[in-house]
Amino acid sequence: MVAIITNMLSMCIPFSVALLLASLGEMFNQRAGVFNLGCEGVMAMGAFVGMLIPFLAGKGGAVSQWYNVLGFGAAALLGALFGLFFGVITVTFRAPQGIAGIGLQMFGVGTAGTLFRHFVGGTQSIPGIPDVDIPLLSEIPLIGDIFFSHNVMAYLAYLFVPAAWYILFKTYWGLKIRAVGTNPRAADSMGINVSLTRYEALVVGGALAGLAGAYLSIAQAKMFSDTLISGRGFIAVALVYFGHWHPLQIMGGALLFTLAQTFQTIVQSMGISFPYELAVMLPYVLVIVVLSFTSRNQITAPSALGKPFNREIRT
Amino acid sequence: MKKLLVLAFVLILPFAVFAQGSGESSSADDDTIRIALIIENTIDDKGWCQSMHDGITQAIAEMPDKNIEYSYAEKMLPVDAGSIARQYVAQGYDLIIAHGAQYKNLVLEMAEEYPDVSFAFGTSSEIGPENVFTYMPESEETGYINGIIAGTDTTDNIVGLVGPVDSGDSARYNRGFVLGVKSVNPEAKILVAHTGSFSDYVKASEVATSQLGNGADILTGSSQQAIGALRATAESPTAMWVGQDLAQLTTEEGMAKCIAASAYNYAAVVKELVSKIESGTRGGECIPMNFANGGFLFDYNESLKADWVSPELEALINETIASFQADPDGTLADWADVDYSTL
Numbered sequence: 041m042v043a044i045i046t047n048m049l050s051m052c053i054p055f056s057v058a059l060l061l062a063s064l065g066e067m068f069n070q071r072a073g074v075f076n077l078g079c080e081g082v083m084a085m086g087a088f089v090g091m092l093i094p095f096l097a098g099k100g101g102a103v104s105q106w107y108n109v110l111g112f113g114a115a116a117l118l119g120a121l122f123g124l125f126f127g128v129i130t131v132t133f134r135a136p137q138g139i140a141g142i143g144l145q146m147f148g149v150g151t152a153g154t155l156f157r158h159f160v161g162g163t164q165s166i167p168g169i170p171d172v173d174i175p176l177l178s179e180i181p182l183i184g185d186i187f188f189s190h191n192v193m194a195y196l197a198y199l200f201v202p203a204a205w206y207i208l209f210k211t212y213w214g215l216k217i218r219a220v221g222t223n224p225r226a227a228d229s230m231g232i233n234v235s236l237t238r239y240e241a242l243v244v245g246g247a248l249a250g251l252a253g254a255y256l257s258i259a260q261a262k263m264f265s266d267t268l269i270s271g272r273g274f275i276a277v278a279l280v281y282f283g284h285w286h287p288l289q290i291m292g293g294a295l296l297f298t299l300a301q302t303f304q305t306i307v308q309s310m311g312i313s314f315p316y317e318l319a320v321m322l323p324y325v326l327v328i329v330v331l332s333f334t335s336r337n338q339i340t341a342p343s344a345l346g347k348p349f350n351r352e353i354r355t
Numbered sequence: 356m357k358k359l360l361v362l363a364f365v366l367i368l369p370f371a372v373f374a375q376g377s378g379e380s381s382s383a384d385d386d387t388i389r390i391a392l393i394i395e396n397t398i399d400d401k402g403w404c405q406s407m408h409d410g411i412t413q414a415i416a417e418m419p420d421k422n423i424e425y426s427y428a429e430k431m432l433p434v435d436a437g438s439i440a441r442q443y444v445a446q447g448y449d450l451i452i453a454h455g456a457q458y459k460n461l462v463l464e465m466a467e468e469y470p471d472v473s474f475a476f477g478t479s480s481e482i483g484p485e486n487v488f489t490y491m492p493e494s495e496e497t498g499y500i501n502g503i504i505a506g507t508d509t510t511d512n513i514v515g516l517v518g519p520v521d522s523g524d525s526a527r528y529n530r531g532f533v534l535g536v537k538s539v540n541p542e543a544k545i546l547v548a549h550t551g552s553f554s555d556y557v558k559a560s561e562v563a564t565s566q567l568g569n570g571a572d573i574l575t576g577s578s579q580q581a582i583g584a585l586r587a588t589a590e591s592p593t594a595m596w597v598g599q600d601l602a603q604l605t606t607e608e609g610m611a612k613c614i615a616a617s618a619y620n621y622a623a624v625v626k627e628l629v630s631k632i633e634s635g636t637r638g639g640e641c642i643p644m645n646f647a648n649g650g651f652l653f654d655y656n657e658s659l660k661a662d663w664v665s666p667e668l669e670a671l672i673n674e675t676i677a678s679f680q681a682d683p684d685g686t687l688a689d690w691a692d693v694d695y696s697t698l
Contacts, residue, residue, distance in 0.1 A: 165586050
């Protein structure tokens with residue numbers, strides 16, 4: 041039983057990384073007052089570009105790890121460009137954010153699939169990045185497997201959580217992000233460029249979503265297909281609400297969701313008499329139940345979330 | 356106006372750049388049999404959709420005396436498929452194959468609307484209207500063969516099975532696999548888990564990783580999502596894989612890990628459909644797929660065969676396939692009785 045629990049816990053960190061990165065990116069978007077439902081599409085593009093570079097370099101075979109680094113970099117850059125594009129639509133042209141997000145999602149998923157068919161062809165895999173055992177720490181019984189035997193990106197993603205907290209709550213830029221998401225008119229009167237700040241948040245959020253997609257294709261599944269993201273972008277949006285727009289709580293939500301995923305897998309594999317359809321639903325039901333019982337959402341949500349800002353119009 | 360023209364050009368440009376004709380032929384005469392395929396994924400997904408596409412192209416190649424025109428539509432969700440199906444009807448297609456049980460309602464609705472056109476969908480063992488064929492792979496047979504290999508080759512007596520959903524041919528394959536393992540190794544523990552999706556590769560890889568972590572050393576999986584599970588198996592230094600599609604043998608990880616694979620041979624189904632349509636039968640029948648009628652193929656990974664398939668095991672597999680061919684209805688009649696909670 042200990043081995044089963046250790047196995048379950050050891051999967052939580054690597055399997056939660058894509059959700060964590062995408063959620064943190066969405067958190068920056070929403071903290072600045074922009075609701076980006078297009079996360080799924082940006083992740084799809086990130087996953088495609090991230091996989092494409094090492095695939096083309098090695099024709100599906102082994103390549104230098106630098107090509108994987110390049111893949112992550114390209115995915116982040118493309119994600120940032122998508123964030124910029126979303127900013128043009130929602131910040132400059134003030135299009136309804138929900139509809140624009142759905143459009144971005146469809147555009148990203150569709151474009152990634154089309155480009156993939158054109159440049160790669162059918163479902164292909166890549167060697168991806170390996171797990172790294174941290175010397176000494178990975179040899180600690182139980183703890184070593186759970187925390188210290190994962191790929192480099194998993195460690196970096198979790199190191200980014202305190203960094204995101206610091207940026208958001210301890211820097212002037214973080215203060216500007218929170219200000220334009222809470223009261224853009226007041227921020228504007230204090231000399232903060234609301235549109236520019238929202239653009240910056242969208243670029244950062246897009247880059248993180250792109251990285252999240254690339255993590256799936258380079259580090260986790262080590263392949264790309266049209267359906268690789270399979271709704272994880274929308275789960276990431278839900279986790280931002282789940283985590284009350286706070287990096288540490290979002291990390292907790294990503295871990296809890298992944299734990300529920302791996303738990304239901306274990307339940308099924310152990311042959312426990314439980315309908316698998318309900319087991320598969322478990323993580324999603326968990327998110328809905330927790331969201332339903334967390335009334336703090338009304339208080340902690342950025343009050344200008346989803347509202348375009350126009351300094352010429354007094355609301 | 357100029358802006359509108361520029362905008363229209365920009366929107367049309369991607370189609371011009373990426374457009375690829377899916378039709379095999381653009382001209383047709385009265386002797387031509389026109390076949391259209393509607394699928395929810397792509398023709399190169401190394402799974403469900405590719406096997407039907409490959410089957411149709413193979414059947415066309417094996418019937419050089421017949422003038423067959425073939426076209427396909429990919430990524431068609433059931434809600435979108437009605438539009439393309441009606442276009443095929445308008446273009447005079449004789450047989451429209453909607454490859455998936457999810458298209459059942461659409462097919463039945465269109466069959467009533469267009470009684471002169473033949474439709475086919477599967478997997479289903481239902482007998483449809485007189486212009487609807489169904490087809491049902493009796494894939495408990497292929498699962499059984501793979502189960503024999505897994506049950507024989509496992510060293511830790513734990514095997515893993517990554518299923519999509521517990522229905523249709525996947526349910527048959529999975530239960531056949533369980534029966535196959537138990538037939539040669541009653542003590543083996545079989546870890547069964549479903550992802551709830553035919554195409555979530557990431558979740559399939561997570562399920563496989565979980566099973567590998569819990570000691571499984573031979574894994575299998577069905578539908579296109581199984582590629583994700585195979586990819587996860589490739590990460591293990593010791594675990595191996597038995598596949599449900601021959602295309603898996605040709606992938607990088609399949610060449611290293613896939614001991615053997617079976618596949619649906621839809622060419623046999625397509626040839627039978629063409630034959631029936633030519634003879635005036637336009638539906639009202641279910642075409643089974645099994646080893647007896649050539650509906651299944653099976654092959655080994657030659658580079659792994661010496662290490663993983665002993666002469667005794669190969670003889671047992673040959674004997675089992677022969678028994679399926681001799682008695683396709685009786686050998687695994689109890690496949691539906693398999694209860695995963697008792698494993």
